[in-house]
Amino acid sequence: MxxxxxxxxxxxxxxDVTAAAQAAAAEPNHTDLANVWPAIARDWRAKQLEYSWLRAVAGRHCDFWQLTQDGLDWALEANHVTNPGTRARLLELYWExxxxxxxxxxxxxxxxxxxxxxxxxxxxxxxxxxxxxxxxxxxxxxxxxxxxxxxxxxxxxxxxxxxxxxxxxxxxxxxxxxxxxxxxxxxxxxxxxxxxxxxxxxxxxxxxxxxxxxxxxxxxxxxxx
Amino acid sequence: MxxxxxxxxxxxxxxDVTAAAQAAAAEPNHTDLANVWPAIARDWRAKQLEYSWLRAVAGRHCDFWQLTQDGLDWALEANHVTNPGTRARLLELYWExxxxxxxxxxxxxxxxxxxxxxxxxxxxxxxxxxxxxxxxxxxxxxxxxxxxxxxxxxxxxxxxxxxxxxxxxxxxxxxxxxxxxxxxxxxxxxxxxxxxxxxxxxxxxxxxxxxxxxxxxxxxxxxxx
Known part of the structure; x- marks a missing residue:
């Protein structure tokens, strides 16, 4: 055919979804990401996808922006990053x-x-x-x-x-x-x-x-x- | 209530699902697992679950024994373990x-x-x-x-x-x-x-x-x- x-x-x-964490880590305000940005990029993506499948199985849809925030919140906690400014910057970069x-x-x-x-x-x-x-x-x-x-x-x-x-x-x-x-x-x-x-x-x-x-x-x- | x-x-x-890889790694016939059994246990479990969710979303059910083999095959390839005897032993241990x-x-x-x-x-x-x-x-x-x-x-x-x-x-x-x-x-x-x-x-x-x-x-x- x-x-x-x-x-x-x-x-x-x-x-490139890993670019957000990598770019933020290179900024002077986000040195808390210096060593952990690869782990955050990996966990963020993994949880974002996991939550998409789980919500689809359970019939509990939300939009992908919610999943993106949810996955990031899990990843930041897992990697001990607590600065709200870092969270905000990572989310901002996901839009570009x-x-x-x-x-x-x-x-x-x-x-x-x-x-x-x-x-x-x-x-x-x-x-x-x-x-x-x-x-x-x-x-x-x-x-x-x-x-x-x-x-x-x-x-x-x-x-x-x-x-x-x-x-x-x-x-x-x-x-x-x-x-x-x-x-x-x-x-x-x-x-x-x-x-x-x-x-x-x-x-x-x-x-x-x-x-x-x-x-x-x-x-x-x-x-x- | x-x-x-x-x-x-x-x-x-x-x-304890990690016990299969740990136990096999301790056996004299499975020295190929010595350094990689934690990664295999992690990847095996992750893929087993991922495949369960994906099949549920897509309406493509199979039983968990198939998923267990599928997840292990991915994990063994990712960790460069090729011995069929190791695969067989890991699957055997999953039953006990x-x-x-x-x-x-x-x-x-x-x-x-x-x-x-x-x-x-x-x-x-x-x-x-x-x-x-x-x-x-x-x-x-x-x-x-x-x-x-x-x-x-x-x-x-x-x-x-x-x-x-x-x-x-x-x-x-x-x-x-x-x-x-x-x-x-x-x-x-x-x-x-x-x-x-x-x-x-x-x-x-x-x-x-x-x-x-x-x-x-x-x-x-x-x-x-």
Missing amino acids: TITTCVFDAYGTLF LPAYPEAPTILETLKSRGINTAILSNGSPAMLNAAVTSAKIGRFLDDTLSVEDVGVFKPSDRVYDMVGARFGCVKDSVLFVSSNGWDAAGAAGYGFQTAWVNRAGAPVDRLYAAPHHVVSDLTAIPELI | TITTCVFDAYGTLF LPAYPEAPTILETLKSRGINTAILSNGSPAMLNAAVTSAKIGRFLDDTLSVEDVGVFKPSDRVYDMVGARFGCVKDSVLFVSSNGWDAAGAAGYGFQTAWVNRAGAPVDRLYAAPHHVVSDLTAIPELI
Whole structure:
């Protein structure tokens, strides 16, 4: 099946979620992060995702901004960072995460070839709009789809259903791209073609489906279409 | 409301899930685990739980024995352990996990006071029966309830519903005990009275409900009733 539509996860895939903790740690007001920022970045992300899955299982949805604060609060306590100013700065930076260096060029290439392009993310509309604007990639995207429109997080089928509803395309004409192994597996199980951006060289997740392609960054995505 | 029924999570709460990797590492045939068994125990557990939540969100249930193998396979690859004999031994030990030292006495105390006692676990019936038998705690338990009867993992309401269906009790006459912060929070959100056994001194999970009691091991449980 010819790919007509290329859909990207946002956090970790187009945007570098570790950048907030790293950038704050480099600022003179946040020396409390100097030694612990990698642990905070890791715990923050892990808890943010864990809470998204738990809320989806229990039917207790909240938006991703709440999860982002909840995950950070756990991570700060676990790493003994108590300064409210540090918390505020980390949250502020989450609204202006940098895109990975190759992301704008890849998106531009896809658009120039007539491929539909979109983000499909757990993020709230406000968070996603801020990140897209900050990274200056809005002109290469046909749409930014947020799970807030369906009220549940990935990997629920109701989230992946949003792509067909928006673009009128069948499942296997979609290439879904995610750096989150579980998201790539979830999308593969749903019926999309999938590419896992395995930047960290992690083992493949043992789930109910496997990604069709594994790449080390976004550069190879146009070659898959 | 008077507590009539005390329900325990199994893995991590009554049974020490880190014991399998630790015990195997101490055996002469498994020196490949010498330096990495703590990382394997951590990754194995993390992936086992992650996969349980993801499968529950996506409606792709499998039993906990499959998840246990899937999580271990990820953990072994991440820690560069390739010996099939080591894998087999770790899985074998998961069927005979030791109970925490205080567990039998606490269960016996509850039974002597006429409290209904049960396990409510993600584990498969066969796994749970083996663990209960191995730890010799069956005579202190009125029942062992497995999520396999409802086909979805915690923290789905359908799992917690099994307690009322079995014992005919209202929600807040149940004390639910778990060492998993997310499980204690999930049960609290469901409507049980809850105790979180926080053996590791971890921060409380920022979820939609908080446990009613936090204890450092099982010793204090009878005092809560």
